[in-house]
Amino acid sequence: MANQVAFWIFGHAVVYMLWLPAVSALYLLIPTLAGKPLYSDKLGRISALLYLVFSNVVPIHHLYMVNLPVYMKFVQEILTYGVVIPSMMTFFNLWATAKEAKFSWNVVSAFTVTAFAGAIAAGVTGISNATISFDAIVHNTMWVVGHFHAMILLSIVPAAMAVVYFMIPMLTGRNWYSKGAAWFHFWGYLLGSVILVVGMDQLGLGGLLRRSEIFPRTYYFVSAEVEVTVGMLLAQAATLAWLLNLLSTLVKGRRIELAPLDLGQTIQVIGVSLSGALPTLTSPVLRRAISRGYGMGVLGALIAALSFFFLAKMGDGYGDFIWIWLLLFITGVFLMALPILRDSKGV
Amino acid sequence: MNSKEKWEWGFTLSAIILLALVAATTFPYIFQVGGVPAPHLTNDAPVIQVHLIQRQYVFQVEEEGPKGNSSYYNLILTYPSYLLNLTATSIDVTGNLYFPYYSGQVIDVQIVPGTQAYAVILPPSVPGPYVFLNGEYDGPWFPYQVAVILELPSSGYFTLSDVSRYYEQTQQARAGALVGDPYNPPVILCNSTFEPRIYLSADQYGILNFTVPAPTLVVKEGANVSLVLFFPFPTSDSNYLRTYVNGRPEVVNNATLGIYGVSGGTLKQVASVELRYGVPIILNFTAVYPAYVYGIYYPIHTNYSPGNTSSPVIGEDFGLVTGAWGIIMVEGG
Numbered sequence: 241m242a243n244q245v246a247f248w249i250f251g252h253a254v255v256y257m258l259w260l261p262a263v264s265a266l267y268l269l270i271p272t273l274a275g276k277p278l279y280s281d282k283l284g285r286i287s288a289l290l291y292l293v294f295s296n297v298v299p300i301h302h303l304y305m306v307n308l309p310v311y312m313k314f315v316q317e318i319l320t321y322g323v324v325i326p327s328m329m330t331f332f333n334l335w336a337t338a339k340e341a342k343f344s345w346n347v348v349s350a351f352t353v354t355a356f357a358g359a360i361a362a363g364v365t366g367i368s369n370a371t372i373s374f375d376a377i378v379h380n381t382m383w384v385v386g387h388f389h390a391m392i393l394l395s396i397v398p399a400a401m402a403v404v405y406f407m408i409p410m411l412t413g414r415n416w417y418s419k420g421a422a423w424f425h426f427w428g429y430l431l432g433s434v435i436l437v438v439g440m441d442q443l444g445l446g447g448l449l450r451r452s453e454i455f456p457r458t459y460y461f462v463s464a465e466v467e468v469t470v471g472m473l474l475a476q477a478a479t480l481a482w483l484l485n486l487l488s489t490l491v492k493g494r495r496i497e498l499a500p501l502d503l504g505q506t507i508q509v510i511g512v513s514l515s516g517a518l519p520t521l522t523s524p525v526l527r528r529a530i531s532r533g534y535g536m537g538v539l540g541a542l543i544a545a546l547s548f549f550f551l552a553k554m555g556d557g558y559g560d561f562i563w564i565w566l567l568l569f570i571t572g573v574f575l576m577a578l579p580i581l582r583d584s585k586g587v
Numbered sequence: 588m589n590s591k592e593k594w595e596w597g598f599t600l601s602a603i604i605l606l607a608l609v610a611a612t613t614f615p616y617i618f619q620v621g622g623v624p625a626p627h628l629t630n631d632a633p634v635i636q637v638h639l640i641q642r643q644y645v646f647q648v649e650e651e652g653p654k655g656n657s658s659y660y661n662l663i664l665t666y667p668s669y670l671l672n673l674t675a676t677s678i679d680v681t682g683n684l685y686f687p688y689y690s691g692q693v694i695d696v697q698i699v700p701g702t703q704a705y706a707v708i709l710p711p712s713v714p715g716p717y718v719f720l721n722g723e724y725d726g727p728w729f730p731y732q733v734a735v736i737l738e739l740p741s742s743g744y745f746t747l748s749d750v751s752r753y754y755e756q757t758q759q760a761r762a763g764a765l766v767g768d769p770y771n772p773p774v775i776l777c778n779s780t781f782e783p784r785i786y787l788s789a790d791q792y793g794i795l796n797f798t799v800p801a802p803t804l805v806v807k808e809g810a811n812v813s814l815v816l817f818f819p820f821p822t823s824d825s826n827y828l829r830t831y832v833n834g835r836p837e838v839v840n841n842a843t844l845g846i847y848g849v850s851g852g853t854l855k856q857v858a859s860v861e862l863r864y865g866v867p868i869i870l871n872f873t874a875v876y877p878a879y880v881y882g883i884y885y886p887i888h889t890n891y892s893p894g895n896t897s898s899p900v901i902g903e904d905f906g907l908v909t910g911a912w913g914i915i916m917v918e919g920g
Contacts, residue, residue, distance in 0.1 A: 242899075242900065242902075279591075280591065280592075280595055282595075283595050305681060305699050305723075306681045306699065307679065307680070307681055307701070309701070310617060310618060310701050310702065313617065314614065314617060317610060317617075318610060321606040321609075321610060324602065324606060325599065325606075328598070328602040329595075329598075329602075332595065332598045332599070333595075336594070367606075367609075371609060371610075371613055372613070372616075373613040373616035373617055374613070376616075376702075379697050380683065380695075380697070380722065380723065446693055447693035447695035448687070448693055448695075449683075449695060452722075
């Protein structure tokens with residue numbers, strides 16, 4: 241028991257060693273890309289302070305299912321919720337900063353937005369893990385693996401990639417060799433990572449223990465294992481494209497003169513060179529897309545809403561309802577997004 | 588406070604309120620794990636009440652079944668169509684019941700001191716032994732703590748059809764999903780003779796034929812069975828048959844190899860012999876019960892403490908362990 245407590249008290253810090261640089265990158269990138277100052281400097285400072293306090297008092301939430309007093313675990317649940325507060329403050333602050341800003345849709349901003357949205361998606365699975373009664377169900381299953389993969393693949397790595405995409409030209413004086421490869425990297429990585437995380441979550445909700453080398457050869461588990469594999473391969477292929485692009489950039493990238501520019505201008509210039517189109521919240525592109533695709537968007541919303549009927553009927557997760565839900569939900573979201581994607585030429 | 592600050596603090600406060608609501612509404616449930624799905628309790632299926640007590644390396648089982656009350660180690664007895672209404676507790680160790688039934692659903696229940704864990708296990712459709720294990724430590728590859736749900740026929744012996752279906756589904760599973768799986772034991776058919784002589788050998792970890800539980804044997808009703816077991820001298824600390832006494836390693840010499848008939852919800856010893864190493868050990872019996880448990884069924888106390896170094900401060904590793912045991916199915920007719 242002492243070993244376990246000591247391990248987590250000293251070991252849990254690794255989570256925030258990875259996460260806080262990603263948050264810092266978002267605090268830099270979002271105001272820069274939005275071309276606006278941070279919405280609230282004070283809120284940002286308080287968030288940092290709360291992160292410092294709460295990130296160090298939560299490690300025992302890994303030990304809900306061991307022989308510790310139940311009330312101590314409940315205190316730990318509350319303290320773990322405490323670390324959600326600076327995250328919520330950060331999300332609000334960054335969202336308010338980006339609100340009504342003229343965002344350039346480029347690879348840097350795409351990875352930045354992914355890191356922001358991914359942190360929320362992955363964070364929600366973290367809140368559920370932090371809840372003892374939920375953890376009792378998913379403890380030691382693939383759900384836990386899905387949570388930290390979501391946190392790393394959907395938030396920490398995208399934030400790092402956003403930084404890498406502007407730092408490589410800064411450091412080398414060469415701009416990215418291939419814009420197409422950069423976009424392939426973004427979409428392939430995003431899609432692959434989402435599929436991988438959904439598959440892991442599905443396995444965990446089915447009760448499969450992590451580290452299991454065997455699993456029931458039933459449709460539910462086999463399909464989820466296949467999802468994880470396909471997602472991993474896609475994300476890896478996309479990352480390989482990034483690596484080749486990086487190597488090509490180092491050798492054959494066009495020379496770019498960034499010395500006279502400050503950091504914000506540098507990020508903007510590199511971003512523009514990696515841009516798709518400009519679907520800003522106030523752009524004519526978006527307005528045109530919304531006006532032309534209004535009916536399709538409403539239909540998509542209705543289908544997405546309908547899908548939750550099957551989700552509610554899913555019961556213990558064994559059966560076809562999960563697939564009906566997933567198919568309808570993705571179709572609905574796609575129909576809602578289609579007009580914007582079409583007019584933005586971002587894909 | 589200006590409008591901007593009101594938004595900031597309003598949003599933060601709403602997050603705090605939401606989290607407080609979650610904490611308050613889930614608080615009553617932190618004292619239990621799992622739950623009994625309502626549909627299972629409302630149907631008319633007969634129920635066997637099972638109390639599973641997690642020990643360090645074994646499950647202790649107390650059962651209230653149709654054949655009376657019984658206690659076992661690492662064994663749950665059930666019958667076709669019976670639901671197992673399982674309550675799991677532990678006094679001092681953390682554990683887990685992991686039942687990855689390879690052609691059905693996964694049961695995964697944490698067993699934690701201070702809480703009550705509940706689960707309902709539906710009977711497999713084909714009678715026979717099905718394994719579950721403690722998944723808390725290293726998943727399915729933690730070698731010893733594996734247990735069996737033994738589904739006996741409703742009455743009498745296993746029929747030829749029962750044996751065929753069980754053998755077929757086990758073979759199918761082992762050829763696919765369970766390749767390399769040491770925990771769903773292979774089936775050895777010995778039902779073509781009334782004088783079967785079965786040889787099993789333990790490995791460096793003290794388990795028979797590299798599997799925990801040991802292979803499932805199938806014999807004919809009335810057969811005169813000779814079970815020949817061989818245990819090499821334990822030389823590794825990884826072998827539970829080697830323990831530490833006063834800080835020095837010793838092999839376990841007081842273990843009993845036995846054959847136990849499963850009848851009326853109890854285990855009746857029909858043959859036994861003291862464990863010896865390096866020589867064949869022969870157990871003879873006539874197959875008159877529907878099923879038997881064989882091998883070192885009753886767990887052995889083992890302690891890893893070289894030089895008496897283990898202590899509550901730096902860590903301890905001791906408990907009841909068994910690995911060299913298995914099930915014999917008896918085919919009637």
